[in-house]
Amino acid sequence: MHALGSRALDLVIRHFECNRDDPVAQTLTREQTEAMLRTPLPEHGTPVNDLLDILARDVFPNSFKADHPRFYSFVPSPTNFVSVVGDFLTSGHNVFAGHWLASSAASQIELNVLDWLKELCGLPAEGGGILVSGGSMANLSAIAAAREARLGGPNEHAVVYCSDQTHSSMAKGLRIIGFRPEQRRTVATDEGFRLSIPALEAAIATDRAAGRLPFCVVANGGTTNTGAVDPLDALADVCEREGLWLHVDGAYGAAAVLTERGRTALTGLGRADSITLDPHKWLFQPYELGCLLVRDANVLYSAFRVDDDDHADYLADVRRHVAKDVNFFERGVQLTRSFKALKLWLSMRTFGLAEFRRAIDVGFDMADLAERTLRADGRWAIVTPSQMGVLTFRWHDPSRPDAEVDRITQQTVELMRADGYALVMSTTLRGRPALRMCPINPATTAAEITETIARLARFSLEAAR
Ligand SMILES: Cc1ncc(COP(=O)(O)O)c(C=O)c1O
Numbered sequence: 324m325h326a327l328g329s330r331a332l333d334l335v336i337r338h339f340e341c342n343r344d345d346p347v348a349q350t351l352t353r354e355q356t357e358a359m360l361r362t363p364l365p366e367h368g369t370p371v372n373d374l375l376d377i378l379a380r381d382v383f384p385n386s387f388k389a390d391h392p393r394f395y396s397f398v399p400s401p402t403n404f405v406s407v408v409g410d411f412l413t414s415g416h417n418v419f420a421g422h423w424l425a426s427s428a429a430s431q432i433e434l435n436v437l438d439w440l441k442e443l444c445g446l447p448a449e450g451g452g453i454l455v456s457g458g459s460m461a462n463l464s465a466i467a468a469a470r471e472a473r474l475g476g477p478n479e480h481a482v483v484y485c486s487d488q489t490h491s492s493m494a495k496g497l498r499i500i501g502f503r504p505e506q507r508r509t510v511a512t513d514e515g516f517r518l519s520i521p522a523l524e525a526a527i528a529t530d531r532a533a534g535r536l537p538f539c540v541v542a543n544g545g546t547t548n549t550g551a552v553d554p555l556d557a558l559a560d561v562c563e564r565e566g567l568w569l570h571v572d573g574a575y576g577a578a579a580v581l582t583e584r585g586r587t588a589l590t591g592l593g594r595a596d597s598i599t600l601d602p603h604k605w606l607f608q609p610y611e612l613g614c615l616l617v618r619d620a621n622v623l624y625s626a627f628r629v630d631d632d633d634h635a636d637y638l639a640d641v642r643r644h645v646a647k648d649v650n651f652f653e654r655g656v657q658l659t660r661s662f663k664a665l666k667l668w669l670s671m672r673t674f675g676l677a678e679f680r681r682a683i684d685v686g687f688d689m690a691d692l693a694e695r696t697l698r699a700d701g702r703w704a705i706v707t708p709s710q711m712g713v714l715t716f717r718w719h720d721p722s723r724p725d726a727e728v729d730r731i732t733q734q735t736v737e738l739m740r741a742d743g744y745a746l747v748m749s750t751t752l753r754g755r756p757a758l759r760m761c762p763i764n765p766a767t768t769a770a771e772i773t774e775t776i777a778r779l780a781r782f783s784l785e786a787a788r
Pocket residue numbers: 398456457458459460462490492545546547572573574575576601613
């Protein structure tokens with residue numbers, strides 16, 4: 324165990340120490356991976372060190388490194404070594420964290436961590452939550468809880484309001500739990516990609532007039548596309564007035580509430596009925612760790628409880644033993660679940676909130692620096708300014724038609740990816756591609772931001788030739 328553990332530890336330490344010098348994002352073709360990694364059913368064993376060699380040589384290098392200081396695409400996942408150790412301890416001890424009887428102390432730690440996150444988001448003491456795999460599961464669970472709390476279950480007349488910037492996991496979640504497409508209203512956003520209140524109010528009125536049942540608004544606490552935060556306070560007013568559930572998808576952005584800038588942008592967050600917040604995004608945890616927080620802990624139990632006539636015969640002792648609201652299997656989808664809170668607890672206690680705050684602030688600063696650098700260069704058009712650590716932009720050449728600029732954008736992405744220095748990809752805004760940077764890794768340096776932008780300019784010029 325020592326020898327194997329030590330080899331594995333060396334690999335991970337190497338990853339942390341050399342990450343900056345390794346390629347950011349390598350992808351093989353299916354043909355290459357088949358040739359390299361396909362093996363038949365392993366009737367007989369292979370020395371584990373040989374398998375670690377395969378992982379080190381063929382597998383880990385051929386993946387996106389979301390924790391690389393020059394990974395600026397999607398939502399990066401800059402991790403920390405203490406949380407990685409937490410994951411090792413979690414799996415090494417294999418605590419069953421589905422109910423209190425099996426995991427009293429581990430469940431206490433999860434309750435504690437949830438209380439910290441709840442407090443940071445401004446939810447009341449009666450609130451609750453659960454740690455889940457990620458934002459998709461948190462969003463799905465939120466709507467399932469909202470539907471149970473407000474409608475007592477599925478209702479064919481119920482309508483959910485999202486914006487045209489809402490993350491796709493919400494549409495997917497709604498579909499899975501039985502909402503038809505016509506029960507999901509896509510509300511327009513304003514020029515800043517924030518959900519438009521007048522458009523929302525008009526949609527609610529139209530639905531009510533048609534006999535439908537508006538019941539939930541999904542707001543963005545930082546959109547993935549542009550970092551835009553919907554007007555949460557005003558949305559909470561609308562929801563209060565209309566009797567609607569307010570869910571805030573802050574999978575990416577809610578963690579920024581730790582900082583002054585994030586708190587200001589997220590004003591009104593604490594008025595939500597439910598919040599998605601992913602520690603595996605801007606709270607520096609390794610995958611997979613998402614979180615659903617709710618204003619009233621009972622709503623999770625109502626949606627995810629196991630009833631007496633559900634034939635949970637062998638769980639009867641467990642369910643008799645303790646108060647209902649601390650059995651995590653009755654707060655969410657999973658029965659068997661790992662001690663998910665360990666790594667977050669370990670890292671938050673090790674570093675303290677001040678260090679997390681500092682690390683998040685670096686992300687805001689790097690996105691601001693990127694915007695300043697692009698503006699100073701003069702050859703770029705900012706599509707959306709730096710907000711919540713995200714900015715979007717494209718090559719500025721008024722002499723060319725939009726279609727030509729769009730082609731330059733797309734070709735720049737490909738040239739940049741082939742170059743390998745940094746990963747910058749595009750998103751689509753109002754039907755047109757734009758380059759997008761999300762530089763939230765606290766290890767990123769100012770020089771890396773300026774060099775990335777210098778290379779983007781070089782590749783855009785090349786594409787324009
Ligand atoms: C705003 C938002 N919501 C939800 C999700 C989905 O989260 P996950 O990928 O953890 O399932 C993401 C992922 O990037 C996101 O940015």
